[in-house]
Amino acid sequence: MKKLLIIPLLFLLAGCGKETVLQSAQATVNDSNSNSITVTGPMTISTNDLYSVTHKNDKLNLQLVKGRYYEDWSPSPFYGRGWSGDFQIVITDEYGEVKSTFPLNEHFTNDLIFNDFFQIEFDDYNGDGQADFTIGQYGTSNGYFFKIFSITDDDHIKELPVSGNPELFISAGNGRYSTKLEKIDEITIKKSSYDNSIGKDVEVTLRWDGTEFVRLDSR
Structure with a gap:
């Protein structure tokens, strides 16, 4: 009789062990998933009210549409938060409806990386009455590379080219990623x-x- 009781007991213990292993594996998966972040839709790095420059209740936003977000707190030029990948500039109306999009990466030589939220600086640099602005990227410890863009009459974005220079290297500016x-x-x-x-x-x-900015002199 004692031998008959031992066999069911062994099966019961074996079953409990299997269930315990499965629960442990499931817990491991859940723990790893708890550190992941799901993002739906573009990530906005810069949002700017355009009423003061275009007299329209529009916004101009810089968005990451494909890429990654990361944090690196070790001392480096890219210290802190980081967004890298494919970016677009979007103009929306007061209801959030998209009026135009502009693929920013196509106008820069290297991959784009932004390490902070920022505001875009607007002015009129070519005398046509339209709002112009700069977008920059880290160059060296001495400065950033910038390009000049403009908002057109029909609420689109275009680049204002500089003759002989794909980008403007600027050391003294009032912003890392957009300067006046x-x-x-x-x-x-x-x-x-x-x-x-x-x-x-x-x-x-x-x-x-x-048609473009032409260099006059240097000193």
């Missing part, structure tokens, strides 16, 4: 950058000729 350029007159701007080879800042003056 110094204006000499309605169609002339000036930018400054540090030149390691001569050990000093170099100023460059650029004037809009109707």
Whole structure:
């Protein structure tokens, strides 16, 4: 009789052991999933009210549409939060309806990385009465590379090219990812950058000729 009782007991213990292993494995999966973050829709890095510059109740947003978000708190130029991947500039109306989109990556040579939220600085740099702005990326410890863009009459974005330079390297600016350029007159701007080879800042003056900014001189 005792032998007959031992067999069911062994099966019961074996069954409990299997269930315990399954529960442990499930707990491991759940623990790993608890550290993941699901994002639905674009991530907005910069949102800007356009009423003060276009007199329309629109917003201009910079959004990450494909890529990754990460954090790196070790000392480096990319210290802190980071967004990298494919970005677009979106203009929406007061109800959030999209009026236009602009693929930003197509206008930069390297991959785009932003390490903070920021506001875009607006002005009119070519005298056409439209709102212009800069978007920049980290270059070196001496400065950032910027491009100039403009909002058109029909609420689209276009680049304002600079002759002979795919990007403007600027050392002294009032923002990492968008800076206001110094204006000499309605169609002339000036930018400054540090030149390691001569050990000093170099100023460059650029004037809009109707199609692009043309370099006048440097000192």
